[in-house]
Amino acid sequence: MVRLLVSLAFLIACNIAQAQGTMQSRHTGLVGGYSAELRVSQHRHFTVYAQGFVIRNGDTLVHTVFLTEGTNQRPAMRVDSAWHLGRELHWDAVRPDRRCSGFRCVRNLGVLTFSGGEFNALSATGFDLRLIGSQGPIDLVIPAEIFAQASTEAARVIGASLQY
Numbered sequence: 443m444v445r446l447l448v449s450l451a452f453l454i455a456c457n458i459a460q461a462q463g464t465m466q467s468r469h470t471g472l473v474g475g476y477s478a479e480l481r482v483s484q485h486r487h488f489t490v491y492a493q494g495f496v497i498r499n500g501d502t503l504v505h506t507v508f509l510t511e512g513t514n515q516r517p518a519m520r521v522d523s524a525w526h527l528g529r530e531l532h533w534d535a536v537r538p539d540r541r542c543s544g545f546r547c548v549r550n551l552g553v554l555t556f557s558g559g560e561f562n563a564l565s566a567t568g569f570d571l572r573l574i575g576s577q578g579p580i581d582l583v584i585p586a587e588i589f590a591q592a593s594t595e596a597a598r599v600i601g602a603s604l605q606y
Contacts, residue, residue: 531554
């Protein structure tokens with residue numbers, strides 16, 4: 443019975459994604475919204491998660507999708523570039539810090555940055571891309587809801603300035 447409860451707790455912790463929401467910091471002045479964190483690719487040895495952000499930094503709006511890797515004990519995955527239909531995307535690799543919540547651990551992979559117009563268009567269509575790195579090519583699809591949720595949440599705290 444104890445083994446069943448431990449297994450159930452592990453499965454629940456691994457499948458709970460972070461919900462969408464808003465953030466405001468009086469210390470940094472950053473204001474914005476973010477989407478739920480969703481699994482966008484699952485392979486035998488790793489899982490990739492994505493979460494969209496629309497953040498106002500002063501007069502600038504930043505539109506990003508942050509990618510993380512579900513971890514185990516092997517070395518961190520490294521992603522060197524991201525591509526869509528033969529076009530290299532704006533990809534910034536980040537330090538692969540590991541963070542855990544309950545039984546679920548992830549490592550940072552990097553950030554895709556989009557223009558406001560691109561981000562808005564992707565909120566209707568979603569986006570497929572290929573990551574190139576230490577695990578070889580990884581194909582994944584970022585669903586439209588990631589872009590739409592981040593935009594909707596940001597509009598709640600930023601207001602009408604999200605018009606493109």
